[in-house]
Each structure stands twice: as C-alpha cells, then as structure tokens.
Amino acid sequence: MTETIGGHGGDLALAALRGFGVNELFTLSGGHIFPLYDAARRAGLRILDVRHEQSAVFAAEAVAKLQRRPACAALTAGPGVTNGVSAVTTAQFNGSPVLVFGGRAPSWRWGAGSLQELDHVPLLAPVTKHAATVLDTEDIVGDVYGAAMAAITGHKGPAFLDFPLEVLYGHPEAPVVLPRMFAPPVVEADPDDVARAAALLAGAERPAIIAGSDVYTGDAVGALRAAAENLRVPVYTNGMGRGSLPPEHELAFSKSRRAALSDADVVAVVGTALDFRLNFGDFGAATLVHIVDDPAQRATHIEPEVSPAGDLRAVLTALADYAGHRADHDDWIEQLREIEDSAREDDQVALEADGDLIRPSRVYGELRKVLARDAVTIGDGGDFVSYAGRYLEPATPGCWLDPGPYGCLGTGMGYAMGARYTYPDRQICVLMGDGAAGFSLMDVESLVRQNLPVVIVVGNNGIWGLEKHPMHQLYGYDVAADLQPGLRYDDVVRGLGGAGETVAKAGDLSGALNRAFASGVPYLVNVLTDPADAYPRSSNLA
Template sequence: MTERIEGHGGELALAAVRGYGVQEMFTLSGGHVFPLYDAAHRTGFPIYDVRHEQSAVFAAEAVAKLQRRPGLAVLTAGPGVTNGISGLTSAYFNASPVLVLGGRAPGFRWGAGSLQEIDHVPLVAPVTKHAATVHSPDEVVGAVAGALDIALTPHRGPVFLDLPLEVIFSTGEADPVAPAVPVLEPDPDEVASAARLIAGAQRPVLIAGSDVYGGDAVGALRAAAEALRVPVFTNGMGRGALPPGHPLNFAKARRVALAGADVVVVVGTPLDFRLGFGDFGDATVVHVVDAPSQRARHVEPAVSPAGDLRLILTAFADHTGDRADHESWIADLRAAEDAARAKDAAAMAAETDPIKPARVYGELRRVLAPDAVTIGDGGDFVSYAGRYLEPAQPGTWLDPGPYGCLGTGMGYAMGARVSYPDRQVCVLMGDGAAGFSLMDVESLVRQRLPVVIVVGNNGIWGLEKHPMNAMYGYDVAADLQPELRYDQVVTALGGAGETVAKAADLGPALERAFDAGVPYLVNVLTDPTDAYPRSSNLA
C-alpha cells in the first residue's frame, strides 16, 4: 500500500509536484509562501530566486519548453502574482506546461484588508488552462496533481493555484496521486484523408511548429517527411527538427514554396500572423493540431486532423497509397534555397561601419556548438537571428513566441542553464529588451549560472521607429540613449563584458564570452538605419 503524504501545505504541494518530474523551483522571496521554501530546503529541492517575478515564470517556462515537463514558479501574494502575469500569458500562447503556485491572504479574514489581499483567480483565469484556490490542506495534493494533468494534456499550457495562509501553513494528509494524462486518438478517416492529399500533391510543403517538439513528435515528423518526400520548413521550437543538410530541410525558400505549393500542411503551429493567417492562395490547406481547440476558426482547411501528433505523423509515414513524384519540385526549391543562402552568406560576411546585424550572426555561427541553446529576446535584432541562425538540433531555440513579450531573456537563460549545465547558452537581446530584465544578471551571477548575452545596440526601438517613419514621415517615443554601456551594467553586477564597434572585433569578443565562465555581455554597436525587411502582416 502506498504511504500517505503528511505535512504542512508546502510539504504536500512539493510532494505532489515531485511526482510529475519537477526538479526545481523558481521564485522571488515572499512571506506568503514560506512553507514551500521550508519544504524545499529540508529535502534538498533546488530553489532559484530572481529579482522580478516575471523572470521566475519565464525560467519555469524555459524548463517546460526545453525538457517537455512541468516547470514550477512560486509567487507571493498580490504583486508577486500580478508581476508574473506576462510570463503566464507567454506560456499560454506557447503551450508551455507551467505550474504557478501563488500565496494568498488568509480566507478567514478575507475582506478585512490583509496585506496584499486580492483575488488572483479572475486575473489569471483568461491566460491559464486552469486557475483555482485551494481551501484545505487535505486538498493540496489532489489539486496540484489535477492542475498538472490539465497542464500536460494537449493542448498544453499553464495552470495556477493559490494557497491561502491558513492552508499553506496548516497540516494535512492525502494519498499520493499518479499522473493521468490522456492520449488523444485522432479520427482515422481525417488522418487518411490528409495523407492522401499530401501524397497526391504535385508541390506539397510541410511547415512544422513548436508543438511537434512539445509533443515529442520530431522522429515521427522526419519519418513522415521522408516517406512522403515533402519539403519541410519550421518555426518556433520546431526549428532543428530536420537537421541542416537534410535534403528535405528548407529555411530560405519559404516565400517561393508557399507561392508555388498546391498543398500546404501546417503541423503543430497556429495559422496566425507568422503564416499569413493561413492564406496560401490557391493551395489546399491541411492543418494538423494536437487538440480540437487548436483548429483554425478564421479559415477552413480541407482537413484538420486533431490528436496526438506522433500518431498522426506516424500514420502519414505509413501511408501506402500512390505518391506523386515530388523530385522536380524539391529540386526547384533547393535552387531557390541555395541562391538565398549565397545572398545571406555575403550579408553575414559584410565589413560595414557601423556593424550590420547580419555580421553579428555570421560570427556567432562560427562559435555556437550544435547543441547550444539560443534565446531570442527582442524585435528586429532577434528577427535577424531567426533568419540567419539555424539550430542544428530540435529543442535548442527559444523565442517569445506569438505573444511577442519582451523581457523573457534572463528568465529563459536561467531555465536553460539549469536544464543544461554543460551546454552553451546564448541570449540574443535588443537594447530595448535589455531594459526589461538585465537586472536579473545578478541572479545568474549569484547562483553561478554563466550565460553569454549579445546585445544588438542600435539606440532605438527599431521595430517601431522605422515603420512609424514609413507611415507618418516622423517618429516619436522610439529613441533610446545611443551607445549605452550595457556591458558595464553586467560587470557592476558581478559578470563581465565588453563593447564592440568594429566587425573585425566580433569573433574574438564572442570567444572570450564563451570562455568566461560568468555571465558575459557583448555589447555590439549596430547600425540604427538598418531595418529588418519585414513583409508579413502582423495584424
């Protein structure tokens, strides 16, 4: 017979999350959640603390995304929770299984004006899969386990529980609860119909997104692409699903592919602004999703199988019907890809004064290891990263996702370093984004979590300044102080860094950064007149 769990509310909650593979807690200290710290301290459960609650949630999200298991953030009551809402919202848009445990003013005195007394649940409910208050210590284990089952059930996402003072400080007991995450079986007729469309297409294209990695379906994706001979493009954490050099892996010819395709298969990513809202001209659209809730409502795909992506993609690979010859189509795309790569290579080698962002990424490509975790936190500068950097392995690229929230950088860096102590971790940050979270370098220094931070410092909000000028002929609220020494901020916080103004100095600076063993910021002065050639409609 399994032994019952006994203890105060913090002990009960921690015992429950351990059963789901959670291995660490991200937090900012607060008295409302002391019992959780007590339980962690007495059992050797690692605690990583930050300087702003948003970083705690972003760190938990990074763990959830990279390791495909729950990440845990613990936030104190009131402003602790509200400071974490942007992180929760990002996790919601990114389908990240994050559990946020919040402190809460005591229920027995509710309405009398206790410190930080506010009902969090209505605030976070719109950006979580589940949000609730636990009202008894005996309910803690079941509530935590139930919330984590919801977080892990596709379509995955964040969940929130708050624990009033009288619950978290009081003792209770419960039976342990085993994970119960269902597997959603897809409709076999819808899967077969989609497979026939792909196989019979003359010019098919497959676009794979973050849910392919999150659903552990990378191997099934490769098998399906190879069996059906379909060119593959990727976005989000789908990047690297097919390694560079794979004959069906494409990155630079997407516009050509979508303009010429007769069937576009989108797997594990929404038909949002990143994909032109699913408007692919005359092409037939197949939208493969991990849950019915993710089916597009603004377009009507020919078929939209919903369910476990491994099962769907494996069925695609096993399709034995007649397959059209796609080789001339693949060859056409390869020619367009090679031409675009040659153009990009020239840009990445350009010797300009000031430095162009492309050159920064040309130098980074030389020093990044195949398993490096690369984090994007910014606008134009990070858009260039998406264009010029190609992850060699799946699960190594983190960006804010479709919500586009700046300030993820230091939290993601912490979660990545905790996940992979021996890999390179590199944060790519615009100078605007640096203002959101750079103080959390101190958290990295203090907890001995070295990362490399590359700031593209052009002294402007580039994503706003250039478009506003194009629209109005002027801009406002789009300038920052030019040539600020963000490297000196990091040095003052216990790390190290340097400013780079010449392209020839980039390579040696990056090598010093990766060899430093401390958080190290390379502050690159980039060309403020250089605007990312954005063609997508964001709204």
C-alpha cells in the same frame, strides 16, 4: 500500497508534484509562500530565485519547454502574482505546462485589508487552463495534482493555484494519501482525417510542410522526419520546430519559404497556429491541411481542407506509414533547392558585411562560427532577433527559445536561467535587443549569484527598431522610439558581478564572442549596430 504525506501545506504541495518530475522551484521570496521554501529545502529541491517575478515564470517555462514536463514558479501574493501575468500569458500562447503557485491573504480575515489582499483567480483564469484557490490544507495534494494534470492534458498550458496563508502554513489532521500517477489520455485523431491528409500530401505536385513548436513538445520530431522522408515533402519550421530536420537534410528548407508558399498546391501546417506568422493560413490557391494536437487548436477563422486533431507523434507516424499513390516530388524539391542555394549565396554577403557601422547580419555571421550544434539560442527582442531567425539555423531540435506569438519582451534572463539549469554543459546564448535589455537585465545578478553562466549578445542600435522604422514609413516621423545611443550594457553586467565588453568594429566581433564563451560567467557582448539597418519585414500583424 498507498503512499501518504504529512507536514505543513508546503510539504503537501511539493509532494504532489514529485511524480511529474518537478525537482526545482523558481521564485522571488515572499512571506506568504515560506512553507514552499521550507519543504523544498528539506526535500532537496533546488530553489532558484530572481529579481522580478516574470523572470521566475519565464525560467519555469524554459524548463517546461526544454524538458517537456511541468515546471513550477512560486510567487508571493498580490503584486508577486500580478508581476507574473505577462509571463503566464506567454506560456498560454506557447502551450507550456507551467504551474504557478501564488500566495494569498488569509481567508479568515478576507475583506479587512490584509497585506497584498487580492483575488488573483479572475485575473489568471483567462490566461491559464486552470485557475483556482485551494480552500483547505487537506485539499492541497488533490488540487495540485489536478492542476498539473490539466496543464499536461490535451494541448498543454499553464495552471494556477493560490493558497490562503492559513492553508499553506496549516497541517492536515491526518497524513494525506498521494494519488497514483496517471499519464494523461492520448488524444486520437480521426483515422479518416489522417488518411485524407496523407493522400493530399503524397498526391500533390508541389507539397510543403510547416512544422512548429508542438512537434518538439509533443515528442514527434522523429515521426516528422520519417513522414517527410516517406512522402518526399519539403519541410519549413518555426519556433521550437526549428532543428527538427538538421540544415544539411535534403528536405530541410528555410530560405525559399515565400516561394514555396506562393507556388505550393498543398500546404500542411503541423503543430503551430495559423496566426500572423503564417499569414493566418492564407496560402493562395494551395489546399490547406492543419494538423494539431487537440481539437481545441483547430482554427476558427479559416476552414482547412482537413484538420486531423490528436497526438502528433501518432499522426505523423501514420503519414510516414502511408502506402498509397504518391506523385513524384523530385522536380519540386530541386526547384526549391535552387532558390535556397541562391538565397544562401546572397546571405553570405550579408553575413560577411563590413563597414564603419556593424550590421546585425555580420553579428550572426560571426556567431555561426562559434555556436555548437547543440547550443541553446534564446531570442529576446525585435529587429535584432528577427535577424537571428533569418541567419541562425539550429541543427538540434529543442534548442531555440523565443517568446512565441504573444511577443512579450523580457523573456531573456528567465529563459537563460531555465536553459542553463537544464543543460549545465551546453552553450547558452541570449540574443537581445537593447530595448529588451531594459526588461530583465537586472536578473544577471541572479545568474551570477547562482553560478549560471550564459553569453548575452546585445544588438545595440539605440532605438526601438521594430517601431521607429515602420512609424517613419507611415507618418514621415517617429516619436517614443529612441533610446540613449551607445549605452554600456556591459558595464551593467560587470557591476552585477559578470563580465563583458563593447564592440564597435566588425573585425572585433570574433575575439569578443570567443572570450564570452570561454569566460565561465554571465558575459555580455554589447555590439553597437547600425540604427539605419531595418529588418525587411513582411508579416501581416492583423
């Protein structure tokens, strides 16, 4: 029996999303898209609004990442859409199935200079999997369904549709048939490629696996664990791959990655790009295996020994089932564990560092004591967040959100909104540099107004640390890298209806963090950190 839908264009657009699990709409109000609000209100979808359009898209991306399904942001025409472009690009780099609906000036008056008249599609096409204008009210259901399917088919990513005013406000002449919901086709990897990858890992003397975000978004965490355990291979993680193996697992490693990649004879990179974060896939003499979820994700700048491309859960399950020859990896695992244990002892000194000025490592030493195993931690910043990647070890998969390889600042408040919406009862902690605070802190008001409590920890060193220290090394001086020292970002949050405090002494961190998590409101802990403390960076950005 077929299902039909009537009403205006907003009703049709949201009805087409129903089968994809979309129950919310992130937005900033605009007259071009009022029918979407009307439809959401009558259908019982939650509307969450923000103070800047990029936060709406970031919030939708957080939901898409955490819940592994499409999520939707609605932006008004012209500047509403262009304000969201950096966030859409972030979703493209992260493989996040975000649907962005844009308003559009009316077609029948196109070219006459209507308010916010702009052809968005050429701007969005390069940073989405699909971008189009819906030309007729009767086309809305089919076009939205097609955009959502594009977002979740193959390697996931964002899709964009804009709706001319008369299309979204219009009514179809007759009820429109809703399409039957189909799961996207499963991409099957070449079995020979999978068998070669398994044999290389199993037969290596010193193998290593690096697992990235697509392992989580592809629901392949259990299969990764089984593959690692069956083949006895140490696992390192990045992005949302963090937590795939809990820190206490015998094959979970983090502190010995440089040594492992220097000495390994086979490195398998699973579900993440061979970009600057992984030295572009150059691991010296090691044989490279690159396992991706879609052939389009295969690297073009380097040629791996083998690159299975297909559903990651199926590929990793096949690795877990491998029954061929296996070398003994116990000595290799023990060697890495000794390096790991030594590094952890060194870390402990940094985590407990005291002194007149607070080191970022001490902030994380105190956070480790109060964060629950299933806390969602969100990174939005440069140096301060780099320390988070070093010292925080998520114990639960899907609990780490960072901007990803595009490196866009300003994700913090949007990601916090999406995370709190997804997990009403978990700790949500935003780790933010004072530079990043300038991009999105006004959206604390959105969190306060919509009763979305989160904890925000700002590492306030009064500089753009990611730029100041390297520029000084290059030129002996720096410019455009200083911020006002000691700014009271907690006062900003209080002024917006939240709460907070400034911490200038390491001994006061514990109490401040406990008060923050107990507060039940957006609470900012403004930590004055040492501006001379520079993260020891080794990434080759180009």
